[in-house]
Structures are given as C-alpha cells and as structure tokens.
Amino acid sequence: MAMAETKTTDSRPAALKQTSLNTATAVEMIGVNKWYGEFHVLRDINLKVSRGEKLVICGPSGSGKSTMIRCINRLEEHQKGQIIVDGTELTNDLKKIDEIRRDVGMVFQHFNLFPHLTILENLTLAPIWVRKMPKKDAEEIGMHYLKRVKIPEQAHKYPGQLSGGQQQRVAIARSLCMSPKIMLFDEPTSALDPEMVKEVLDTMVSLADEGMTMLCVTHEMGFARQVADRVIFMDAGQIVEMNTPNEFFKNPQHERTKLFLSQILH
Amino acid sequence: MTDATTENAPYAFVRRETLEQEPAPLSVAGPLAWIRTNLFSSPLNIILTLLCVWLVIDTVPGMIRFYFLDAVWTGANRDACLADKVGRPVGACWAYIADRTQYFIYGSYPVAERWRVNIVFAMFALGVVWLLWNKMPLKKVGFFFFFVIMPASAFILLLGGERAESFLRFLILVTFALAVLYLVLSFAPGLMKFWIGEGQLAVEEAMPAWQRFYRPKRLILMSLVVFGLLAVLADRIGLPRVDTGLWGGMTVTFLISAVGIVFSLPLGVLLALGRRSKLPAIQLLSVIFIEFVRGVPLITVLFMANTMLPLFVPQEYSPDRLLRPLIGVALFAAAYMAEVVRGGLQAMPKGQYEGAMSLGLGYWQMMRLIILPQALRIVIPGIVNTFIGLFKDTTLVTIVGIFDFLRTIEATLIDPTWATPTTRSTGYAFAAIFYFLCCWGMSRYSIAVEKRLAAGQKR
C-alpha cells in the first residue's frame, strides 16, 4: 500500500479549530545527542518529518527509539543539537515547552490514564485546564472522540474497569481532545493482550487516514506496511536505515536490520 | 509396570453415578475439632492455653467486681465512695466522674458561655464527617469548611471579646467584598477578559448570569451564612472574652488535635513537595526541618515553644500561653505528615507524571489535579495513624501547664471533695476509656479505608 489518501471530511465540533501545522516540516532534529550519565543514548540523530507524514520507528530494545520520540515533547532533555517542532525550537524555555506539549499528543506503552478520574474526566482534564475551555464544550469534544474510538458507553467508568485495549483507545482519545498537530506513539500495543492489539491498531489506522502527522515506535510490521510513509530502523542510538516500507521489508540494507527482521518476522 | 496394570485390570472401577456429599468426621469439623486445633493441638499449646485461661480467670472477675458490681454510681461527695461510710466493699467511684463530667469537658470555661463550645464541637463533628465519610457530597466545599471556615469560627466563638469581634467584622467585610465582586462579574463577564481568553469569554457570556462563576460562589455563600450567623449571635447574645487560661478538658484536647490536623496537613504537603523538589535549596531546607523535628522529642519542642517563642518575638507580641504549644504541636505534626505524604508521592508511578506533562499541564496543575489527589488517597491510613499519634501526644501539653483532659483528671484527683482510695483508679480508667475509644475508632476507620483501597484497586 502506498501513500494513504488524506480525507478532508471533518466531523469535529465547532470548538475544535486549528489543527494544521504552521510549517511544512512537522519535526526536525539536527545533530541531536543525548547521554544518560556516561551512556550515549542518542548519537547524532538527524531527522526531518514533514506535515502529514507517518513514520514508523523500530529497532531492538535499548536502541534509543523511545528516548528519541520522548525528546520531541521534552519528556527527555537532549544535550546537543536542535529539535524544531512545528517551527519552534525546543529549549528549556518553559513557555515553549508548554506550547509544544499542547500541540503534540503522546500515547504511552502503559496508557498512563489517571486512575482517580472517570474516562470522560480523563479526556476533559487537559482541554479544561490547559486549553482553558468551558467544561461543557470539553465534554462535548470528549464524547466526540470517545465515539471515534467506539467506546462512548464507558464514559463514566474508571480506567481500572476497562480492558487494556479499551484503555489504550481512551489514551488515544485523550490526546486527540487537545487537537494535536503531531501524535507520538511509544509502543502503544506492546503492553496489550494479543486479542486487543487489533482494535488499537484499527484506531491508529483510521487516524492515519485522516492525515495526522504520526511518529510511531512499534513492532507491528503489518501496521508499518499498511500505513507508514517511511520506516526507520535504529540501533545503538543511531538511525541505521530509513526507507519506504516496501523497500525496508523486501530489501533491508544493513546487517542489523536483516537480523532484526529475521527475528521478528516468521 | 505393564504387568501391574494388567494385573490390576479387573479391579479398575469407573463410577457411574455421583456420590452424595458425606458429613465430615468429628476430627475435622464441629466444635470439638475447633477446640482441638485451636486450643489443644500440642502439649505446649495445652499448657499455654491453661495458663492463659488461669490468667483471665484470675484478673477479669476481679476487674468486673471492682468496676461494675462494687462500683458506686451516684453520690454527691466522697462519703458515697468510702467503704466505712457505705458499709460494704467499694469499687470504682463512678459518682465522682458523673459529678465532674462538666469539668472534664469544658474545664473552667464559664458555665454561661459553654454553648459556644458546643457549637464548635458540632462544627468540628460536621467537618470530620464531611471529610471522612465517603458518601458525603461536595467534598471540595467540605475541605473549605474544615480548613478555613471552621478554624475561623472556632477562634471567634471560643475566644470572644473585642479581638474576636473585630476579626469577625473583618471576615464579613472580605466575604462581602468578594460577593459583590462576583455579583458584578456574573452580570458583566466582560470585565473578566484579562483573566480568561476570548473564546472562554464568549462561552461565559452565553450562559445565564446565575450560572456564571458557580463554583467560587458556593464557598462565598457558605462563608456569608456562617459568619452572618456568628455576627447575629455576637450581636444578640454577646460573646464576652473568655481567657485561654480558663479553657480546659476535652475542649482543649480536641482543640489541639484539630489545630494539629488543620495546619499540619497543608504544611506537610508543602514540605513533602519541597523535599522532592529538584531545587537544592528548597530540598535542603525541607529536609533540615523534617529531620530536625522528627529527631527530637515532642516535649523539647513544647519546651522550646514555651520558653523560646516569647523570646523570638518583640515583647508586646508575646504569644498566648495556649498558643505556644499549639504552634509547637502543629509544626511537630507537620514534619510527620510530610513523611507520610512523601510516601504517597513516591508510590506514584512515573507514568502519571509523564502522562500529565505530555498533556501540557504545568507543575502545580499536575500536582493539584493528578498527583496529590491520588497520593493523598493512598496515604489516608498513614494520615489517620499520624493523627492518632498526634491525638495521644496532646496529653504532653500537660507538662507545660495546659489544662487538657488528662490534666483535668489529675486536678480532680487532688481535690479533697472526692478524695477516696478508689478515685484514682476510676479517674484513670475513665481517661483510658476516653482515649481508647477515640484512638481505636480512628484506627478502625483507617483499616476500613485500607480495605476499601485494596478492593478499589480495580475500580
């Protein structure tokens, strides 16, 4: 499958406006380096993600792929190089960090839903407190996205009462409620039971179909084939291979990639 | 093996119908079995059981006779409890407790003014139930009541006099000003545009006036009602000043505990946040305070409050004799509370912080909306246990000359009106029952919460 068609039909409520990026380049990383103490996690990462692009990042564990995308919304700090998100450079400027976090959604491996709040409260929390939206509007948006991820009937339950797949879909909806310009996925399906992986992937595919800029760390190769514009392979803190999905799977260049693919696909 | 199976083959047996359940043999069920397994399972256990039974038989009937059968329940003075006057062996002298109950509750608080103490007790009870009972609605208003309205009203009611009334006037003025401000803003939300964005403004303006700014209005309304009632009371009945030297008994015990909890919890949260802060100076100061206070006995803190506090402020502001231990107890409890809260903060998974940050919440928003509500809920048992310790520790103010409940008991023991051989054991028994019921009740509550939390793990 080649480039996904970008749908333009928008059924979002009125309160949701600007979602398009200011610049044609969504994320740009220039010579990014990061250390954990003595350990060099990210080594001279250079990457450009353009608007509407879907990027899948894979690689063995410890290769720095999670760290890389966590740098994009400054959950991790980089020590050298530049990261430019939607035209704004990430520095330790608190205001800019706030702006970028507002516009960059993130989905975690372990969902990180807030267990003391109901599903709907989880969804409306950030719109109310960060976007300063009235509660009623926030709830309307929340319900809208709950319908999108097909669990509106769970709105008043607590996260603990939902299955893993449902929780992850809520987590995606929670990010969407902030109408992000870029979505980051950090192994969204690896903590799920096998039978729940599909429902989450389906949600992600439909999100991709709408033209969202997405960076996904995942080992779901089927998803990569179906959705990705480019696949990146990371090893030892470096990007060692980057290609279209077709080329990447059919014709891997690097030794590490071949080994990795042989271990993951059979 | 194969041989064996073929040999046994004729005996192979497959049951065609289910067997009914049969009653268990006496050795595993029934009272006899229970006694055997729980009391006489081995020679050592037999000896221990007999020893314990002997211990119980030796002490319990004597205590029952002393505290109930031979006890004196009514009487006006010591004659009722003296064996040679009554003509029979005399046990506990409950008549003395009955006679002195008022003193135990109010100390020397003037009789005509005790209704004020009763109101404060009622407010305290309301606040406690509001906060601790899971099913009560409007928890946030409850917090405001317990941590703001109740302390202010208690101060005004208990102290009375010029100072309290001027404080009351000030409070009413402030609430009125706030009420007017919100009223104006409700009808002219346009004035708010410095605070809230344009988008929000449009929404506010679309709402009817009485629905705007609904939440703060509730708090202001409650303050107005409570303080207004107080003003009426002060105006109609008058609130003459009652010097703190006259306060005493359970009133003071509860007062110290209440002040302890009201001030130590917020302070403890701040200290805990400070201790986990990344800023070295803030962390260091928090650690110094917490470890210093936890490292010394409460007595020395009380001595310090009593003797050093007056030195640290200009002479004319020398704190009241009751205020000094109150400050000491509050600071002392805050350090312990801080450690409890820190435990809760440490138990929060890192993902909760990351989830909150990835949504763009700032530090204080993250703490207030995500981290603290969960962390505090986990440590409710710890908070209650700290409070039990605090409640028991209030007895120490006796040593710096405050008339708490225990001190009133001691004071009546040297009063010749009720000087009998059994007065002391009666008084101590009464005090023990009082403290036991309070502390035991609280620990039951904390166990119940713990169970609910464990069960609510999968809500």
Place this chain on the structure above:
Amino acid sequence: MSSIPSEQVSPGKASLFYDPKVRGYVYQAALVAIVVFLIWSAASNAIENLRAQKIASGFGFWHNAAGFDINQKLIPFSAAGGSTYGDAFIVGLLNTLLVAGLGIIFATFLGFFVGVARLSNNWVISKLAMIYVEVIRNIPLLLQLFFWYNAVLKPLPNPRQSIALPAGALLNNRGLYLPDPHLGPGGSLIIWAFLIGLVATFIFRSWAHKQQAATGRQYPIGWVALALIVVVPTLIYFVLGRPVTFVYPELAGFNLRGGVQIFPEFVALLIGLTTYTAGFIAEVVRAGILAVSKGQTEAAHALGLRNGPTLKLVVIPQAMRVIIPPLTSNYLNLTKNSSLAVAIGYPDLVQVFTGTVLNQTGQAVEVVAITMAVYLTISLVTSLFMNIYNKRMALVER
C-alpha cells in the same frame, strides 16, 4: 539519508523569564531570603529580650555550681560537693541512656513474644495478644506512666511494711530494693569466665559454620554455647567456694539500709516504656512475619526442611529485612519517649536539664538547644546506620 551532517549545534537558549534554571534560582533565593529574615529577626528579638530581662547568654553556666541534688545518679553528683551544671547534664544524659537501653532490650523481648503470640494458632493466646496490642497502643503513654507511677507504685506500703519478694528483695513506695552483690577473692574470675565464654561461643560458631561449609558436618552450637556461657562460670563459682556475698536491705529507722535501691520513678518509666513500645514492636514483628509469603514455608517444607530450620533459614532472614527498619524507628521513639520522665520526676536529661537547670539559669535558648542536639545526634547516628544497613540489604537482593 537526507540529513545534514551537523557537528556543533547546541540547543538554543531560553528567554530569561521562561528559563527554568533562572526561575529555580529566583524561587530558591526568595525562600532563603525569607528563612534568613525569620532567623535574623528572631535572633535580634531574642538578644533584645534577653537584655531587657537581664539574662546572661553563652555557655558559661556550664561550669557554674549547681545548687541541687539528684537522687538517681550513675556518677558522683551533689550540690555540697560543688557539682556543676555540666555534671548535671551528664547525670541526666546517663539516666536517659540507661532507661532507654534497658527499655529497648526488654521491649524487644516482650514485643517479639507478643508479636509471635498474635500469630499463634492457639486461639486464646492470639486473642490475648491482640487485646494487649490494641489496648496498649490506643492509650497515651503519659496516662500509662501516671497509672504505673501514681496508681501502682505510689500506693505501695511504706518501708516498714515492705513487701518481701523472693531472694531477699523488698518492694515499697520508695522503690525496689535488691540484694547488693559483693565480689569476694577471685570473684572477678566468674565474670571473666562469662565474658570469655561469650567470645568463645562466637568464635566456635563461625568455626562451626566454616566446618559445615567445608565438610557438611553440623555441630551442636546451642549446647556448646550453654556449656561455655552458663556451665563453666557456675562451676568456677562453686570451685572457688562461692566467692560472692550479698548485702541484703534491712530496715533501719523509717528507711531501708543496704542493698541496691531502684527508684519507683525509674521502675514506672521502665515498665511504661517497655510495655508501650512492645505493643508497637509486636505489630512490626507480626507484619514482618506475614510479609514472608506462605509459599516460602511450603517450598522449604517441600525440600524436606523441618519447622525449625525453615524458620531459621527461610522465614526469619526474610522477615528481619522487613522488621529491622521499623524496629529501629521504634527504638528511637522509645528513646525520645523516655523524655516523658519529666512528668513523673525521673531525673532524665529533660527533667534535669530542661527542667531544673533551665529554671535556675533562665538560659532557655542554650539549654533547649543542647537538649535537642543530644536527641538529634542519637537520631541521626541511628539513621546513618540504618541507611548503611538498608544499602547492604538492597545489594543482597540483586
């Protein structure tokens, strides 16, 4: 690869106002300024007030003669003998350490006993232990001290009607009188034998462990210890012709003479602290044993270990890891609680120093500061050891 090879691009700088570092410095500076201001104003007020009240400051009073006596003292102390406030401090400190040390030992034994009793499968025992724990823990220590002192020890008969206890001990409202042992010729040999026995037991134990590791042979450590620590000194006692004599307390006038007098304040405080802390230790022990899952015991049984070795080798080592940190904090609590001595007149550090010395000199700041420093030192040293212990335990875990 479409990337630009970039060498030295460093992350840009934030504007001053939104720089978290700058903000951090501002917050910290503000807090430090407030604290410094508070301390400064407190200090200047204190100087002012002290001058107005004509109270001396500084630690010069340390060497001044103390005009009071203390009944229980471990070092010589008397007003007539020219003892100083500094001596009074040492007397008080030693008394605190004495009651705390004995209290810790007794409370540990009682606490472990009650804690294990609570888990006993004997219904009566576990219920009695539970009642003990619940009652003791939910009544203020001060009330318990009043009870022991005022309701139990004070109503005892006066010395003339002393209650005779076994072994020539006497009990009355002035305290407990024990026979005073005097060592005759060679008597010190018994003590030496006992001490050598202790050391020898430890050496034997480690030798036996090494032997077991090398050859698999097991030695009866318990019996050897009994022989070395108890039997040998007893034998020496008899061989030397019983060189220990006791001076028994006797009535002389209105008081008792001879023997060792243990003051009722001390007894009340020791009983109170022991029983109170034991209630808490019992809970710690119970929680520690419960923390070792039943599967551990079952696994040990399945390997063929009997009950004894299972406890010794599997359950207790794991339980101790859970028990020791809270146990230490209970020891510290006991030490701090010993300051309640002031309420019943036992001459501990607080009673002597923060009480009498403070009243006589009026130098509240210095006296309270010294007292707090003592407790703080004890706490900090203990938690230092705790941290080392915890680190070692954490390493073992990996």
